[in-house]
Amino acid sequence: MKLRLHLILIWSLIDPLYYFFTRLYYLEQTRENASIFQVRLTHYKGRKVVLSNGTIIRKNDILIKIHLHNVRLLKELQGIDNDVKKAMILYKNVKESLHHLALYIQRHKNTQEIKGITGITMLNKGCERLGFEPYIISSRMYKWFKHLTLYPIYFLSTLR
Template identity: 55%
Template sequence: MYAKMRSYVITIWTILDPIYYFFTRLTYIDDESNKNIFRVRLTRYKGKSCVLSDGTTIKKNDMLVKIHLHNVILLKELIGHQGETIKARIIYNQVKNSLPSLAKYLHNHPEQSYIKGIIGITALNKGCRRLGFETHSISNKYYLLFKQVVFMPMYCLAVSNVSLKSLRRPPMYLFMSKNRLLDLYYKEE
């Protein structure tokens, strides 16, 4: 019963996703493989200042590339897989395989010199440090609550065993400076 309901929800999500895509001003990253899990847009940072490990300071109104996971593709990829470790590995590999295209996108972007780095928000942040990301807490309590509510349906669809403790896991900002992204993932052609 749960699997059938999950399938219906993913079908509805697939239908509504183009509307979401339109209103959020997201763009796809040009990628020859068409398997990039990211959709992106330029944004101005509105949180508290933070200093990344490489010395990059992210301040209010700095320009960043905001990354969004393409949840429909990701959910379809996760269907049929059992175990949270396997699902986490799938997500990790999808993100890892998409980062070189993101680095190329940033390197070739007309606003590249003004962009400080990339930002994302996720509650699934285990393993992100191995990819080069840094996590920072969301300080605005209302925005944090909003993100917890927004992430709840995705989380419930993605995991096999939903617990109250796991639903309370706070979303975090993920940052990576432009220099770190390019150092780790950009390859000159």
Template identity: 50%
Template structure:
């Protein structure tokens, strides 16, 4: 995708992002007065039972803190960078945000009920180093909906996305204990 088309798409996305932010009830994670690339909200898990490597069991309707990367911001900041450089910037930004997410979760009204973090992504390489565990989405309709919804992000984030095999979206989880222990 040409850089001109990518910049135009990001411009349009930046216009609609505040509406998305409002209707999804997201909240920013803030570090030293600055908004991070992470936005969150409490959600009820609707998938199949998952047992994480530390023994945390996540059942249907358990409370989790859903994390969203602010993709328009990330992609806008990394236009012109190589895919590897972009991935490193995202990795570092998420890594730097995790202590603030831990603090946010620690003081949340539902802290005792929230079992951990959840996200959905097609770009999950490297998530294990951050403490996340990738798990497949079992519901084929939900998986397809996420595949469609995440495709624009995927195509904008990679230079030659059309020539690469598109990965399936995956859940990424991190238990609350893991988050507090690591961060």
């Protein structure tokens, strides 16, 4: 448990630098309802994807890239041993943050050009209930890289 606390503390110190260099933006929020997302505009670089509503996402289309604020989540889930309870808290945080995300997109100067929302996660159970459609990363190299970078988050979330 002490190792986990120390690693989260170190991550908390490094986290602002990461978000600065990745040009992420914290969504506007109120004190009572803080968003779990950080976002930025991105140009899509993957294969052509057809969404269930008929929207076609092609290379260089503009998307909103969402990131979960992992350090905040790890702190919030600290001390909870029940995985189902953790999942419910995470689901609730994401669901409540969608309002902030929608407002961000509506108010963005490029709102007409934004084709969709993208994010990469190991947590895809229940994403359809939140309005997201999962797609498998086709590039083996990129998939390997993302697994490598997501592993520390997974390790810290399962460390007891």
